[in-house]
Amino acid sequence: MQTNTSANAGGPFRVMVVDDSAIIRGFLCRYLSEDPLIDVVTTANNGAVALRQLDQFDVEAVVLDIEMPEMDGMTALPLLIKKKPDIKVVMASTLTRKNAEISLRAMQMGAVDYVPKPETARSVNANIDFRRELVDKVKAWAARGRKRRGEALPSTAEMESAKPEAGFAKPTSRPVSPGFVTVSPRRTEKPAAVVSTNQAAAQPAVSLQAGQGKTISLIEGSKKTPKVLVVGSSTGGPQALMKFFAGFKTKPEVPILITQHMPANFTAILAVHLGQATGWPSEEAKEGVALEAGHIYVAPGGRHMEVAGEKGAFFAHLTDEPPENFCKPAVDPLFRSVTKYFGDRSLAVILTGMGHDGLKGARDLTKAGGTLLAQDEASSVVWGMPGAVATAGLCTEVLPIDNLGAATLKRLQGGIG
Numbered sequence: 001m002q003t004n005t006s007a008n009a010g011g012p013f014r015v016m017v018v019d020d021s022a023i024i025r026g027f028l029c030r031y032l033s034e035d036p037l038i039d040v041v042t043t044a045n046n047g048a049v050a051l052r053q054l055d056q057f058d059v060e061a062v063v064l065d066i067e068m069p070e071m072d073g074m075t076a077l078p079l080l081i082k083k084k085p086d087i088k089v090v091m092a093s094t095l096t097r098k099n100a101e102i103s104l105r106a107m108q109m110g111a112v113d114y115v116p117k118p119e120t121a122r123s124v125n126a127n128i129d130f131r132r133e134l135v136d137k138v139k140a141w142a143a144r145g146r147k148r149r150g151e152a153l154p155s156t157a158e159m160e161s162a163k164p165e166a167g168f169a170k171p172t173s174r175p176v177s178p179g180f181v182t183v184s185p186r187r188t189e190k191p192a193a194v195v196s197t198n199q200a201a202a203q204p205a206v207s208l209q210a211g212q213g214k215t216i217s218l219i220e221g222s223k224k225t226p227k228v229l230v231v232g233s234s235t236g237g238p239q240a241l242m243k244f245f246a247g248f249k250t251k252p253e254v255p256i257l258i259t260q261h262m263p264a265n266f267t268a269i270l271a272v273h274l275g276q277a278t279g280w281p282s283e284e285a286k287e288g289v290a291l292e293a294g295h296i297y298v299a300p301g302g303r304h305m306e307v308a309g310e311k312g313a314f315f316a317h318l319t320d321e322p323p324e325n326f327c328k329p330a331v332d333p334l335f336r337s338v339t340k341y342f343g344d345r346s347l348a349v350i351l352t353g354m355g356h357d358g359l360k361g362a363r364d365l366t367k368a369g370g371t372l373l374a375q376d377e378a379s380s381v382v383w384g385m386p387g388a389v390a391t392a393g394l395c396t397e398v399l400p401i402d403n404l405g406a407a408t409l410k411r412l413q414g415g416i417g
Helices: 022-035 047-056 073-083 097-108 121-126 128-149 156-161 239-246 266-278 330-346 359-367 385-391 403-414
Strands: 013-017 040-043 061-065 088-094 115-117 204-209 214-219 228-233 256-260 282-284 296-298 306-312 313-319 344-349 373-374 397-398
Touching: 013 022, 013 047, 013 128, 022 040, 022 128, 040 047, 040 128, 047 073, 061 073, 061 128, 073 097, 088 097, 088 128, 088 239, 097 115, 097 239, 097 266, 115 128, 128 403, 156 296, 214 385, 214 397, 228 239, 228 330, 239 256, 239 266, 239 344, 239 403, 256 266, 256 306, 256 330, 266 282, 266 296, 282 385, 313 330, 330 344, 330 359, 330 385, 344 359, 344 385, 344 403, 359 373, 373 403, 397 403
Parallel strands: 013 040, 013 061, 061 088, 088 115, 228 256, 228 344, 256 296, 282 296, 344 373, 373 397
Antiparallel strands: 204 214, 306 313
């Protein structure tokens, strides 16, 4: 194997792209390589070639197409993981219900995530959201792998100092053979803005230490028994949701509403998988459906889900309003609507995810007396969404995912007990 010690020195994440279309492969490589923290070290046009490349290149993450000749992605997936157990495989599939089912099944087989790939080369090239999601997920999972191995993360400063003027990196020399493409130079990008850490209105109850010297101030939650549970999640969310509900020893007697950042088709399949895992009724929410205790309702991809009420009855209301926080569905609309109808009997949970979707809605919810729990940094794939609410001083508990379900159930069964 061609070894690469750059990880220990904080070098860029080493990625392999596997796709049978040379055009799509080229786009994927270009998008990834334009980020200064990613190095596409090799590519392959099917699973068999990918396995051979894994013997020659020190790869941390793989973007793996599903449908390929000779050896498809689902056949290659367990073989790649067997060859290198700590490798992070992100499945790439077009937006069909069949591929949504395959992608979620792949995650049960060891893939860490998926990216919903546009159906044509032209739409891939034009889709900014796909590009952002691809790059963000690859970096997030590769970073998680390095943290677990105790290796240094890429240093943006070091990456930039090694680049020539005009913000471009020097091209890397790589062998070119059938099924391979050369990689475009990467362009530098500005770092993301830091989320504000304003304190909640309620009096902090206790303080915890988070990563990078941040302090988390916890507040006292409502002592009233909740009448609804709402959950927001994004990157790493499907796995986190499964672990979260595994902590419930009994079915909660409240409606459960989930906003997971996913496209259409994927959310319907997620609802099915959650139902199979929990044994509870679970469905993709439909306009006007009555909210029943013990039922799971997943916001459909491409629509915001809210709670609406009339004469003491509550139902799901789907809207086609613009994206919030670049997301549709977004967590904020759900949290705002729950606050309006349930106030201090609202219980909300934020799981792993990028960005800060849910922060504004969580401010409204806790100001009205509702209770908010969040996943901790160590167990999150990306501590963006839960980190935003935790460092803003809005949470009553910040817990590992393996403990979060049990803590949530305890509150649902009678407040803090």
